[in-house]
Amino acid sequence: MPPTDTAPEAPTPEESEDAAAPAEGVSTEKKGARKEDGDGAAAALPHGDAPGIRFEKVVKRFGSNVVLRELDFAVEPGERVTLIGPSGSGKTTILRLLMTLEKLDDGVIWIGDDTLWHMDKGGRRVPANQKHLHEMRKQVGMVFQQFNLFPNMNVLRNLTEGPVRVLGASKDEAVERARGLLDMVGLADKENAHPSQLSGGQQQRVAIARALAMQPKVLLLDEVTSALDPELVVGVQDLLRDIARESDLTMLCVTHEMNFARDISNRVLMFDQGQIVEEGPPDRIFGEPAEQRTREFLQAVLAS
Numbered sequence: 163m164p165p166t167d168t169a170p171e172a173p174t175p176e177e178s179e180d181a182a183a184p185a186e187g188v189s190t191e192k193k194g195a196r197k198e199d200g201d202g203a204a205a206a207l208p209h210g211d212a213p214g215i216r217f218e219k220v221v222k223r224f225g226s227n228v229v230l231r232e233l234d235f236a237v238e239p240g241e242r243v244t245l246i247g248p249s250g251s252g253k254t255t256i257l258r259l260l261m262t263l264e265k266l267d268d269g270v271i272w273i274g275d276d277t278l279w280h281m282d283k284g285g286r287r288v289p290a291n292q293k294h295l296h297e298m299r300k301q302v303g304m305v306f307q308q309f310n311l312f313p314n315m316n317v318l319r320n321l322t323e324g325p326v327r328v329l330g331a332s333k334d335e336a337v338e339r340a341r342g343l344l345d346m347v348g349l350a351d352k353e354n355a356h357p358s359q360l361s362g363g364q365q366q367r368v369a370i371a372r373a374l375a376m377q378p379k380v381l382l383l384d385e386v387t388s389a390l391d392p393e394l395v396v397g398v399q400d401l402l403r404d405i406a407r408e409s410d411l412t413m414l415c416v417t418h419e420m421n422f423a424r425d426i427s428n429r430v431l432m433f434d435q436g437q438i439v440e441e442g443p444p445d446r447i448f449g450e451p452a453e454q455r456t457r458e459f460l461q462a463v464l465a466s
């Protein structure tokens with residue numbers, strides 16, 4: 163895992179929390195990559211208690227570059243939101259703040275009824291300590307554009323390391339859940355392979371399973387198919403569509419793929435220059451964008 167995708171205060175590859183939770187009934191295979199559900203898909207996707215997310219006047223700077231300017235937005239519990247916007251506008255930064263991979267400069271981020279970067283001390287809101295960050299971070303899983311699997315571990319261990327080290331699961335429990343997830347993502351036969359022995363699409367499916375192994379309530383997806391060869395995109399997108407349909411996870415997804423965004427999300431946020439430009443249902447944003455900035459952006463995406 164590149165150092166920049168590692169939370170400063172915690173997860174080394176051995177302790178990474180980029181992971182997340184399993185799936186009962188994540189549907190049957192459509193493209194021949196995954197198997198029918200069965201006893202193997204033992205783990206159940208979370209249902210019912212996913213928290214919402216709220217950004218309140220969030221500021222993030224890199225030196226003099228102000229990337230988020232008092233950004234306000236919310237994702238409701240169980241809602242699936244896609245974030246679109248130009249390159250360099252700060253979409254990944256939003257996700258990395260939620261993963262605590264970047265530090266907040268100002269404002270407040272809520273996950274459910276708790277603040278992520280702050281905690282209550284004697285009725286005052288103070289910066290969170292490591293324990294608070296650690297507890298909050300457990301709720302959030304992320305899948306990265308570049309997979310970020312642990313290269314020195316086989317597939318099974320990529321999925322069991324976080325649950326054992328971070329969640330305190332027993333090894334047997336973690337292995338059982340991992341095997342259920344690998345079955346779900348159609349890679350039951352690859353548990354002993356190392357990431358370098360897998361295709362990009364397979365690596366990304368392992369990364370999704372690894373995120374779910376940590377049983378998150380919020381799942382963040384950052385352009386998860388943009389590093390894949392075109393023929394591998396469909397399998398990964400189908401898997402994520404199934405997960406979106408079959409789970410109650412709150413999802414925040416960055417993608418330029420409009421059909422995928424339409425299928426996966428309830429709402430699209432157009433983001434630029436540190437602020438939300440407009441938002442609405444995918445059909446409205448993609449079909450009849452109200453703002454000139456959105457129209458220009460969508461034309462540029464379509465032309466690329």
Ligand SMILES: Nc1ncnc2c1ncn2[C@@H]1O[C@H](COP(=O)(O)OP(=O)(O)OP(=O)(O)O)[C@@H](O)[C@H]1O
Nearest residue numbers: 224225227229247248249250251252253254255256
């Ligand atoms: N670690 C960092 N140090 C300095 N600047 C950074 C860092 N990470 C991001 N930035 C800057 O913050 C801005 C937002 O970057 P970010 O990666 O969030 O954009 P993005 O919207 O995800 O872009 P893309 O669509 O290309 O992935 C950019 O100007 C980028 O150069």
Ligand SMILES: [Mg+2]
Nearest residue numbers: 253254255384
């Ligand atoms: Mg990005």
